[in-house]
Amino acid sequence: MFAIGDFSFDVTAHEQVKADGGIRERFTVGLYFQGKPLSWHPNQKGADDFPGSPHLQVIEWVGRESVAVYNDSGKLTGTKRGADFRTRFWTTLMHLAEKALIAQQSGKTKAEVTDAEMQKQAFVAPIDLAAKSRDAEGKVTEERSLEEAVAKLTKADAGETSNDRL
Amino acid sequence: MTVSNIDCDYDGQVTSAAAVNDTGTGCGWGLNGVDIRAFIRFPLSVTIMAGSTINDVDFQGNVNFSQMEGTETTLIRPYNTTGDDDPQPDSGANKYTRAANGSNLISTTVFDTTGSKTVDLGTTADGQVQGNISSPGIYSLGLSGGGLSGVDTTQIEAIENAGTDPATLIVDWTAPAAGTVPLRTLTGVGA
Numbered sequence: 001m002f003a004i005g006d007f008s009f010d011v012t013a014h015e016q017v018k019a020d021g022g023i024r025e026r027f028t029v030g031l032y033f034q035g036k037p038l039s040w041h042p043n044q045k046g047a048d049d050f051p052g053s054p055h056l057q058v059i060e061w062v063g064r065e066s067v068a069v070y071n072d073s074g075k076l077t078g079t080k081r082g083a084d085f086r087t088r089f090w091t092t093l094m095h096l097a098e099k100a101l102i103a104q105q106s107g108k109t110k111a112e113v114t115d116a117e118m119q120k121q122a123f124v125a126p127i128d129l130a131a132k133s134r135d136a137e138g139k140v141t142e143e144r145s146l147e148e149a150v151a152k153l154t155k156a157d158a159g160e161t162s163n164d165r166l
Numbered sequence: 167m168t169v170s171n172i173d174c175d176y177d178g179q180v181t182s183a184a185a186v187n188d189t190g191t192g193c194g195w196g197l198n199g200v201d202i203r204a205f206i207r208f209p210l211s212v213t214i215m216a217g218s219t220i221n222d223v224d225f226q227g228n229v230n231f232s233q234m235e236g237t238e239t240t241l242i243r244p245y246n247t248t249g250d251d252d253p254q255p256d257s258g259a260n261k262y263t264r265a266a267n268g269s270n271l272i273s274t275t276v277f278d279t280t281g282s283k284t285v286d287l288g289t290t291a292d293g294q295v296q297g298n299i300s301s302p303g304i305y306s307l308g309l310s311g312g313g314l315s316g317v318d319t320t321q322i323e324a325i326e327n328a329g330t331d332p333a334t335l336i337v338d339w340t341a342p343a344a345g346t347v348p349l350r351t352l353t354g355v356g357a
Binding site: 022040041044046049057058059060061062063064067068069070071072074076077078080082083084085086087088091092095096099109110111112113114115118119 | 167168169170171172173175187189190191212213219221222224226228272274276282284285286288289292325326327328329330331332334336338340
């Protein structure tokens with residue numbers, strides 16, 4: 001369980017798929033606000049990835065397996081992999097979580113939440129990006145750096161799945 | 167419902183003199199002696215199942231350089247008014263025109279400062295992306311500046327940059343009722 005302010009995230013599964021030049025990194029993420037499950041899609045009925053558990057969501061990054069890389073002079077210098085989620089993982093989750101919260105609080109669907117409303121919902125508390133494990137009483141039992149948590153997330157090679165509970 | 171963060175597979179910038187740079191490490195827009203506009207293409211058909219319902223669309227980019235002040239805005243539009251067209255084969259002149267024709271999806275100041283920025287593109291974009299899933303299978307955007315004077319530019323990390331945070335289209339979608347969401351093979355991504 002990862003805590004950022006009043007939000008907590010439970011990343012329960014990671015799958016990496018490579019095929020036909022593309023790469024896909026998929027995660028199952030549970031969303032909690034102040035310790036209680038929060039629906040990723042408030043006020044919206046639909047084909048949830050996990051029926052009965054609207055606080056669970058499949059979130060994935062999709063890109064090319066190999067992308068040409070250039071320098072500032074326009075010279076090809078090598079390649080990199082796409083769908084590299086590591087620098088975007090938490091900012092994206094926070095954006096999606098904030099939108100879900102605003103939707104919940106305003107009685108809207110996510111699509112109805114405007115960018116102006118998102119910009120008003122700024123953090124007022126320090127962001128704690130440390131990965132914390134908690135026991136049943138919510139007491140922190142282990143603390144890992146974000147880098148260590150991401151390294152664990154990316155340990156699955158192509159074709160393998162990682163269902164470790166973080 | 168699945169949320170797919172789709173990397174762009176083609177991006178670049180073009181000036182009012184029709185000079186194109188689509189291999190640069192940055193993808194910028196604004197004013198620097200000439201007007202500069204950006205164009206970005208996202209693949210849809212390899213990620214989203216045909217017949218899916220689009221619930222929400224956001225745009226995310228990592229600003230790594232900005233000279234814009236707080237009142238200057240970024241205008242994001244669907245490329246060539248609908249987002250259906252591929253900027254890659256267009257001439258420089260067409261790229262410049264099509265990056266800023268049609269109505270704004272959003273006018274925002276968030277790209278005035280560095281860092282990862284995410285904006286909601288609104289319900290017009292939601293509908294356009296849904297209409298584009300299978301044909302043409304892409305969605306393209308144009309970015310330009312508003313209220314600019316002097317030297318006012320901003321830039322996001324390009325797909326050609328050695329970094330790890332290119333422009334991303336964050337699409338929240340629901341597969342058609344008759345199907346499930348498989349681990350689909352990806353074909354032709356970025357071909």
